[in-house]
Amino acid sequence: MRELTVDLGDRSYPIYIGSGVLEDIAAYFDRHKLSKISPLLVVTDSSVAAHHLSPVMERLQRGGYPAVSYVVPAGEASKSLAQLEGIVTAALEAGLDRKSAIIALGGGVVGDLAGFAAASFMRGIRFVQIPTTILAHDSSVGGKVGVNHPMAKNIIGAFHQPELVLYDTSTLLTLPIREVRAGLSEMIKHGLIWDEAFVAWIDEHAGELLSLDEKALEYGLYEGCKVKAIVVSQDEHENGLRAILNLGHTLGHALEAVAGYGELLHGEAISIGMVGAAKLAEDFGYASHIYTETKRIFEKFGLPVTIPSQLNTDRIIDAMMHDKKFKEGAMVYIVPTAIGKVEIRKDVTVEQIRKIIAHLKEDI
C-alpha cells in the first residue's frame, strides 16, 4: 500500500493506494472521524454497483456507519443537473445533515457528480472518493467536481476537496480493456507534462499496465497522482500552473462534445488531443520527435491518434470557443516543448487549430 498527501493547507488529504484497501473502509473512516450518527450516502453507478456496492455497504454497516446508497445509470449522461437533483432527493430522504458525508464509489462520472452534490448540498458537506477506474486517478486529485450542460462539458461545478481517497487496485480488475486504455491515457499525460522518467517507465511497463498487474498499477497510479498533487498544491484554483493539466483537453473536450458525450471516451479524446498538441509543438519550432514519440506511445497503448473524419471541423472549433479555457478572446493552449515538459501558450490561432485538425483527420 502506498500513501500520498495532496498538500492544500487545511484542505490537505491523503490518498491510499493498494490492493484490498477497501476491505478496511470502516477503519479508514474511523481514522478520519466520519460521523457514525449522521447518515452517509454512497453514490455509485449501475456497472460499479454490480461488482462493489454490496461489500462496501456491508463493511460500512458492520463498522457502525449508517449508510444508504444511490445508484445512477452508468455513463457520461449521468453527469447532469437532473442526477444532481436525484442525489439531493436521496440525501433528504435519508436525513443527511451537515455532519454527513457523500461517498463517490466509481469512476470520473460518479466522482464529479457525487462531488458536486457534496459541494452544493447544504452548501458543502464532507466527501470521500473511492475511484474504481484508472481514469479516475486524475479526477480524484484536485477537487474539481461538476456536471455537464448539453452545450459544454464540466461547465457547472465547484472546487471541493475530499476528506480522503481510497484507491483499491483490485476494483480495477473487472474493467473492460477499452476503459483500461482510456484510463492509462491520463496516466501518460501526467508523465508528458512533468516527468520524462515516468513516461519511460510507462513505456517499458505497457504490457503489465494493460494486463492489469496490480503492482504496476499501484506504482503508475501513485506516480500519476503525485504529478497531479504537486501541480494542484501549487495552484488549487487554476490561476496559472494548473492549466498544464489540460494538455490535450481543449481539443479533446471539443471532440467529445461534437462526437456526442459517451461516443468517444474521455481518455481516447485527449489521446487525440495530446497528439494534436505535439503536432502544434512542431509548428512552434520544437523538435519533431515530440510528435513522433507522443504518437508512438499512444499507439502502443491502443489509443486513437486521429480524428474520425465524420466530425465536422467547424463544429469542433466552435466547441473549443465555448471551452472554459477560452478567456477574454484568447485560447489558452498547452503545448509540449519536450517529452515531460509543456508550456502555456495564449498565441495559438484558429488557423493553426484548423491546420492541426486537418492533419489529424488525414493521419499523415
Add this chain to the structure above:
Amino acid sequence: MRELTVDLGDRSYPIYIGSGVLEDIAAYFDRHKLSKISPLLVVTDSSVAAHHLSPVMERLQRGGYPAVSYVVPAGEASKSLAQLEGIVTAALEAGLDRKSAIIALGGGVVGDLAGFAAASFMRGIRFVQIPTTILAHDSSVGGKVGVNHPMAKNIIGAFHQPELVLYDTSTLLTLPIREVRAGLSEMIKHGLIWDEAFVAWIDEHAGELLSLDEKALEYGLYEGCKVKAIVVSQDEHENGLRAILNLGHTLGHALEAVAGYGELLHGEAISIGMVGAAKLAEDFGYASHIYTETKRIFEKFGLPVTIPSQLNTDRIIDAMMHDKKFKEGAMVYIVPTAIGKVEIRKDVTVEQIRKIIAHLKEDI
C-alpha cells in the same frame, strides 16, 4: 450615499447604499475593474425587468460594457435547478468566459439564483449584486447563494462573495406594501440579534420606513447590512456565530415549505418564526417582555405573528427536521435572551416546538 465594507480578507467587498447609485453603475464597474472584453450577464426577473432593466443595460453599454440579459419569471419558483440551467445556457450562448461576471438585478430570489450560477459556472466567476428589495439587504451580505429543492429550501448552494453590491434606494419605491413589510422583517431581525438601539430606532421610524422615505431606508439598510457584515466577517462559513442570523428561520423555513413556496413571503414566515423563538425564550426562563415586545413590533409593521391554522403541525415539524440547521440528531435553535441579544441552543426538544406551534396557532 453610505459605503460599508464586508471584511472577509481577500474576499472583502464594498456595499454602496444610496439614492441613484445605479445611475453610476459603469463608473462603479470601472472602479472594480470588471472586464470590458468578456461579456457580462445581467440576470433579473420579470417584475424587476419592467422597471429597471432597460436603464441598467443602456448605462452599461454606454460605459463600454458588453452586456446581455436573462429574465426569469418573478417568484420563489425560479430558485430552481431548471432556471440555473437556463442561466448557464444564456451564458454559453453569450460567450461568457472566466473573466466575465454575472450581475444579479433583483431581490433575494434573483440574488440567490444568479449568485449560485456565478458560483458554479466554470466553477466560479465574478458576481455583482444589485438588490431591488428591502429583503435583499439580508441576502446581499454574506455570500450565501443557492436554489431550492421541492423538499427543502436553499438546500443546493454555495458560498460565493460578490465583487461589490450596489444598493439604490430609489429602486425600492415601486415595491408593493406587502413586500415592504416582509423586507423590514429581516431588518428588525438584525436589530433583535445584535443591537437594542437599532430596534428602538426601527420602532420609532416605522412610519418613515413603511412609507419608503429614502433617508430612513438608507440608514436602516446600512445598519442592517452592518450587523450582518459584522457577524459574517467573524464566521464566513457558519461554523458558529453566524447561526444567530437564523433567528426565526428554522420555524420560518418550515412554514414556507408547508404553505407551499410563495404562499407565505419569507419575511412573513420569519416574523412568525421570531415570535415563536421569543415565546421559546419564555419557556427557557427569560423575561416574558421579550415575547410581548417582539410580538408588538412585528404587529406594528403589519407582519403576521400567528401560524395559519390549516398548516399541519406534523408536517411543519417534519420540514424542520429536514432543515440544514438540524445536525447529528440535534436541532440548532436561536433563542433571544433580551431585545438585541440571542443565544444558540442545541437542547430544544420536539415537544417544546410542538407547544410553540400550538401556541402560535391559537394566538393567545
